[in-house]
Amino acid sequence: MKRLIIAAAALCVAGSAQAQMGQRPNPDLDHDGRVTLAEFRKNQADAMLSRFDANKDGKIARAELKPPAGMVAGKEGRGERMWDRLDLNKDGAVTRSEMDAAAKFRFDRGDTNKDGWLSKGEILALRQNRGRDAG
Template identity: 35%
Template sequence: MKKTLIAGAALAALLTGSMALAQPAPGQKRGPDANQDGVVTQEEARAQAAKMFERIDFNKDGKIDKADRDARMAERFKQMDTDGSGEVSLAEMTAAREARQAKRAERMAMRADRGPGEPGARMGGKRGGRGMGMRGHGGMRGGMMRLDADKDGAITLAEFEAGALERFNRHDTNKDGRITQEERAAAREAMKQRWQQRKAAPQG
């Protein structure tokens, strides 16, 4: 079959996934609740932000910018281009998509098998600890670049941690330096209500 070269915009749409959702190494704990006690402290949130920053800083230059996105896209393209031709065929795209779907199904099955008290189990509809809201910082578009406080086109570790702590403080409703399962559930419910209000609002 003749190879089909994927143009830049189409390839970006295909490969772009949340950079902040990069999978941790096997055996590495996920989510900010490091000791899995159901409570997230400021220290845990800061430590999780540092780990996440390290994963997103793909070229390890101490900042997150367009170069990281480009490097990550190039790596994913290389992984998809299984025959090393420099082009991605429809068959290679299909194989990559099916592999992602299989991994996603496997993760969902593993979550379903975990009991409510086990590490990584869902708590109130979100995976334990992961619902801290860092997901909203994924990728180099939209919310992620709002962390760029000095608007220089790059996000430093200090800016990344500041964003994580700002979100932490919003969820820490009683300001005791800890986010409980109840506070996470309340934050999710508030977010759900905001989405419902947006959907119900008349479109101009």
């Protein structure tokens, strides 16, 4: 009976994780069960560009960035802090290389066991802690 309860709980957790993973594009581009830094960088940059690059020039200008719901505009807002972390050279635009640097920071932070790739569990933890991420 105890094993049945444990198995049922594991299925519930797995189902919840699967539902959360399904809400966003799968970063495991080659579907091998591992997300490499290259896959993570591509996924992160593609998501940012599709969301914010209004003029489709391959970078995000400060004027294109509109705070998502829940982010407060203004100097004290989370959106401003995010922009300050992303625009490394402070030129008013976030380029692909700046997005790659931010993705590497998040990847390294998410790779908790330091094996060089992200598991589904590590990706879910990154997503759950996104508001607390520095990258």
